[in-house]
Amino acid sequence: MSESGKNKRTLGTAYEDKAARYLEEYGVRIVERSFRGRFGEIDLIGYDGDTLVFFEVKYRSSSKAGFAEEAVTPSKRSTICKVADYYRVMHGISDFADLRFDVIAINEDKIHWIQNAFSYC
Numbered sequence: 001m002s003e004s005g006k007n008k009r010t011l012g013t014a015y016e017d018k019a020a021r022y023l024e025e026y027g028v029r030i031v032e033r034s035f036r037g038r039f040g041e042i043d044l045i046g047y048d049g050d051t052l053v054f055f056e057v058k059y060r061s062s063s064k065a066g067f068a069e070e071a072v073t074p075s076k077r078s079t080i081c082k083v084a085d086y087y088r089v090m091h092g093i094s095d096f097a098d099l100r101f102d103v104i105a106i107n108e109d110k111i112h113w114i115q116n117a118f119s120y121c
Contacts, residue, residue, distance in 0.1 A: 023113070027048070031047065036083075037082070039079055042080055042083050042087065048100070051098040055103070058104070060106070068106055068112075072103050072117065072118070077101070077118045084101070102117050103117040
């Protein structure tokens with residue numbers, strides 16, 4: 001991995017940790033970080049009460065490139081759904097389980113938790 005790739009991954013991990021701490025303050029029980037499947041990765045997976053939630057964490061240091069939440073494109077949503085399916089199969093989670101797809105958008109230092117950011121695709 002290139003030096004800039006390492007720095008980007010380190011920065012991404014730092015913001016995922018920040019998001020996890022934020023969510024835990026609101027009672028979310030984080031069960032996985034950086035879960036990888038053959039189709040991609042989900043940043044955080046946790047339970048908000050009885051609901052299994054797949055979290056995508058996005059960070060922007062300024063609004064020049066747009067807001068963090070805008071980076072969760074239809075293609076990224078599709079990838080998250082595929083990895084979520086793999087996670088559920090690996091852990092024996094029913095197709096009828098309560099699921100949610102949330103985005104944690106960190107714009108500069110402001111955290112915005114968008115619940116039900118998108119539907120299963």
